Amino acid sequence: xxxxxxxxxxxxxxxxxxxxxDKQMPPFDRARLRLHLVICEACRNVDEQxxxxxxxxxxxxxxxxxPPP
Numbered sequence: 186x187x188x189x190x191x192x193x194x195x196x197x198x199x200x201x202x203x204x205x206x207d208k209q210m211p212p213f214d215r216a217r218l219r220l221h222l223v224i225c226e227a228c229r230n231v232d233e234q235x236x237x238x239x240x241x242x243x244x245x246x247x248x249x250x251x252p253p254p
C-alpha cells in the first residue's frame with residue numbers, strides 16, 4: 186500500500202488528533218495530519234477543541250491538588 190501525504194479523511198484525522206494527545210506520533214503521520222489541517226477547517230476546529238479540553242482537564246487536575254481558598 187502506497188500512502189501519500191494527502192490520503193487522510195476526516196475520520197482518520199480525528200483519530201490521529203486524539204492519539205496524538207496521548208503519545209508521540211511518527212513523523213510521517215504528523216506531517217500527514219498537519220497537511221490535512223492546512224486544508225480542512227472542520228478538522229482544525231476539532232484539533233482546537235481537543236487542545237482546549239486537554240488544557241481544561243489539566244487545569245482541573247492542578248486545581249484539585251490545591252487547598253480551597
